[in-house]
Amino acid sequence: MASTTPSKSKSDWLAPAILTAKTITAAAECAPFPYIKGVSGTVLILLETVVRVKKNREDLEELCNSATEIITTLHDQVKAHGNTAAVKFKGLCEKLESYLEAVILAIRNLQDQSKGFRGRVKEFLKSSNLTEEIAGYQTQIQGVCSKLKLMAIIETNFKVDEMHAIITAPSFAVVEAVQNINNCPPPSRIFQGRQAMLDKMHQFFDTDSGNQHIYVLYGLGGAGKTQIALKFIEQSSFSDVFLVDTSKVDTIETGLKSIAVSKSVGDSAQAALRWLQSNHTRWLLFFDNADDPKINLNNFLPRCNHGNIIITSRNPELRSYGAHTLVSDMEEADAITLLLRRANKESSEENLKLATGIVKELYYLPLAIIQAGAFISKSEDLEGYLALYLSNRARLLSKKAAQSHDDYAQTVFTTWQTSFNQLSHLAATLLQLCSFLHYTGISEDMFSTASKYEPLSWSPPREEPTGEWNCLKFLDVTNEIKAYSLISFDAKTKLFSIHPLVHAWSRSTLLNEDPLQLCMSSILGMYITKIPGNEIELASVQLIPHIVLLKYANPDRVADFRRAFWHIYYYAGKFKDAQAIAEQVLEKSKFLLGDDHADTLSAMGTLASTYYKLGEFQKAKELEVLVLDKRTKILGEDPPDTLLAMGNLAKTRCDLGQFQKAKELEVLVLEKRTNFLGEDHPHTLWTMSNLAQTYSDLGEFQKAKKLEILVLEKRTKLLGEDHLNTLLAMGNLASTYSDLGEFQKAKELEVLVLEKRTKLLGEDHPDTLFMMGNLASTYSDLGELQKAKELEVLVLEKRRKLLGVDHPDTLRAMANLAVTHYTLGDLKKALGLEVEVLQKRRQLLGDKHPHTILAMENLVKTYQKLGKQEEMERLEQLIEHTKKSL
The missing domain is CATH 1.10.10 (Arc Repressor Mutant, subunit A)
Known part of the structure; x- marks a missing residue:
């Protein structure tokens, strides 16, 4: 190999080379480029070793000059391109350093054998093909230099048509462009988290399975699949890394052709695949953006049992190619860090709190977080971003930042629009x-x-x-x-x-x-009408999120689905929404069918049931009396619809404190339903259960217990242990056990019912809260006052939020908590709650209602404990007067 340096005399040719090596080594000490430092230091050792050779050192002149040229080129390129160059030269430097160390060792061994030194040097140079090896390194370094130059051109506003001309030109420029395609960019400078995924990938690729390693990262666009792959590649050590744009067949073939050209094995995709199949080095083929489900990626995979492949795709079907990970949302802590880094905000306590709210609203999607951070960085308003986002979601998720930290060109919304268009x-x-x-x-x-x-x-x-x-x-x-x-x-x-x-x-x-x-509203209405009656309550829990979001479209031509939607609101405990629909249905039915039509009376009963659930017992009673009168007049006393109206009125009278009237109606209904339907019919069991509750309200606890045990046995047999109606029977029996002083039995049942209702209905459902309140009362009866207090505080808080401060169930929770405060000796807290309960019950139920009288009696005890004699005596007189008037 001929030297490209100027000729020198045999006495001075080595000194400038040593000076060059020393200078570059010293420069490398001051820069974070360990690979350049390592190879330049090794070149210096080579030169110094040659100096120590006494004779015939001119035989090594070409080797030394070529090695010096190489580190000079490396130094120049690192100086021009910085870290990018250091990364590109990493593999070459490590191989060259190792190679030169072997040469140095060989020279020293030859030097120790003084006899025939010149001949042995020539033989060594010939046998080891030193000049060819060094020439190979020089060629490889020239290739990397060309890539760096091309990168510099592209980064300086290079036009698309000019770039296309370079790529398609049949010249050396095409090699430069092709080689650039086959090298991965670094990951985003603000890459954050994903450590569990990266660890899993490292473990997979580091395991020698004897087969080709294929790993698929799949998931939603914008979830960060490409960045995870690039981060993994940056952390790994592969002999060659080839990046292939897999979005289209054309780009795949172009990418594979580039491999063939860069390796000088041809200019076709098949040539590249043959080279990969025959090359047993640790190469990595990175198929990025394999999103088109119509492309059969198997046609482009090397058919061999070696090599490494990473695939990123939105298509979960590609999981079949090998190991895989679903790339979805980030961990909250990582998402917060990413947002603040992109927004250029410090991690202060206030900023962390604001960032937490933002990433939650963005559902921890990486691309959305980066876009938000970019906007905040520009506006410098972290505090105001969330409110702005909530009112301008579509605009902000479509907005591309002017400055970016990676090559991803799309926004959150545009990346999905691309898929939607397909x-x-x-x-x-x-x-x-x-x-x-x-x-x-x-x-x-x-x-x-x-x-x-x-x-x-x-x-x-x-x-x-x-x-x-x-x-x-x-x-x-x-x-x-x-x-x-x-x-x-x-x-x-x-x-x-x-x-x-x-x-x-x-x-x-x-x-x-x-x-x-309108179409989706109709579809959902049709679906609800087909749900069996004994499954509607449980189905309502699953469907209520759909109903609330849908905002039921209600034109005349789908009016028959209103009642279906009412069922979902009603059984999900959304009674105000149910009331609005029930009122619409009744008004419409009266207008179209008249006051006495069966559908109108049914709508009236539906509204009455809703009033009952809202605690508006008087309104419910007025409607139920009207419905019963009309149905009795039109149908007679015995038909099912008349008995239904009679049972509903009885239950409302019970809640109004009219226990004896309620009992008389329920006994009659139970007798008729048992005769007509049999004692196992659901309607018969409902009446039996209601009558048992009335017995409890009247203090006839043994009668209540007998009926409730019977209802529970039948429902368990007919419906199973986990059915909501069975759980209701179980809860009613538990309440009667408490009334009878059998608190441990009550507790065991209530704990079981609460666990099952929480699982089936959620902890905010009215039925769940009802059982939570009952269990709290039982804890109190058992002397477990702290447990009782914790549950009662929770129940009161949820009922205030869900039902309002005036609802009977809210007042019951307030009264129960007051009793617990009283028992614990916290009399001031008890007094505040009891005064409020009494005031509201007198207003809503009147002085004669049993619940109002109970509230008076509780308040008297608290007045007495606090020494408020005058208030106590005045309230005692009111109680005495009220009871006399009953």
Whole structure:
């Protein structure tokens, strides 16, 4: 190999080379480039070793000059490109350093053998092909230099058409461009978290399985799949890393061709695959953005049992290629750190609190967090961002920051729009329909049930109008949406879900919401009407999020679904919403059908039931008396509808304190229902249960206990232990055990019922809170006052929020907590609650109601304990006067 340096005399040629090596080594000491420092130090040792050779050192002149040229080039490139160059030269430097160390050792061994030194040097140079090895390193370094130059050109506003000309030109420039494609950029400078995923990947690729290593990172666009892959690559050590844009077949083939060209093995994708198949080094092939489900990626995978492949995709189907991880939302702590770093804000206590609220609202999606951070960095208003976002969600999630920390060109909304544009019309419509539902708990049953109704403005997928649901077609449609991770499916629950931000974005794709909203409202109404009556209460818990979000469209032509929606609101404990619908239904029915029509009377009963649940017992009673009178007049005393009205009125009278009147009605209803329906019929059991409660209110606890045990046995046998009606019977029996002083039995049942209701209905449902309050009272009876207090505080807080401060159940919770405070000796707290309870009960129920009298008696005890003699005597006189008037 001929030297490119000027010729020198045999006496001075080595001195400048040593000076150059020393200078570069010293410069490397001052910069964070250990790879350059290592190789330049090794070159210096090589030169010094040659100096110590007494004779014939000129035989090593070319080797020394070439090594000096290499480190000079390295130094120049690092100086020009900084860290980028250091990363690019890492592998070359390590290999060159190791190689030169072997040369140095060989020279020293030759030097120790003085006889025939010149001949041995020539033989060594010939046998080891030193000049060819060094020439190879020089060629590789030239290639890296070319890449760095190309990168510099691209970074200086290079035009797309000029770049295209370079890539397609049949010249050395195409090699430069191609080589750039085959090298990964570093991850984002603000990359944060994901350590568990990275650890899993390292463990996988570091394990020698004897097979090709393929790892798939899949998930929603914007979740950070590419960045995780790049971070892993940065932390790893592969002999070659090839990045292939996998978004289209053309870009895949171009990427593979670039590998072939860079390795001088041809200019085709097949040539690259053959090279990868024959090369047993630790190469990594990175297929990025393999999102198109129509591309068969298997056609582009090297057919061999070695090598390493990473695939990033939105398509979960690619999991079949190997090990895989679902990339979704970030951990909260990492999300907060990422937001503050991108926003250029310090991690103060106040900033951490503000950032927590923001990342929660962004559902911890990395791309959304980065966009938010970029906006905050520009506006410098971390405190005001959340309010701005809530009122301008679509605009902010579509806004691209001018300054970025990675190469990702799309925003949160535009990245999903790209996927949405690939969907068929049917798939797009289904996704838009689901945007009117809650983003979790979407079932195929909702649509399959609706398919049996005609006509619809949009029909769920079926091949012919037979009224039969086409499961396979629906599966095809949902699989199409799943292929872009725009919807997920839980095989265990058989339910679909949508990422909350995708859900919000999907609504933004609508040009006219009204037709689809009406359609989805009708579909859901049809579905609800088909739910069996004994399952509607449990179904309401699952459906209420959909109903609340949908904001039921209510035009005349779907008026028959109003009652279906009323059922969901009612059984989910949303009584104010149920009242609004019930009033609409009654008004409409009166106008169309008249006051005495059966549907009108049914609507009247529905509204009365809603008033009852709201604690407006007098309003409920007035309607129920009217309904009973009309049904008795029109139908007679014995038909089921008349008995239903009679039973409802009895229950309301009971809550109004009219226990004897309630008892008389319930005994009559029970007798008739037992005769007509049998004692195992659900309606008969309901009446039996209501009568038992009235017995308890009248103090006839043994009669109540006998009926409640019978109801519980029958419901357990007919419905099972976990049915809500069975749990209701269990809870009623527990209350009677408490009334009888059997507190331990009551506690065991109440703990069980509370656990099951919490699981089935949630901890905020009225029935759950009712049982929580009963258990608290039992704790108090057992002397476990602290447990009682904790539960009662929780119940009161939730009831105030859910039912309002005037609801009877809220007042009951307030009264129970007051009793516990009294027992614990906290008389001032007890007094405050008792005064409020009495005031509200007198206003809502009147002085003669048993609950009002009980409130008076409790307050008298507290007045006495506090020494408030005058207030105590005045209240005692009121109690005496009230009882005499009963």
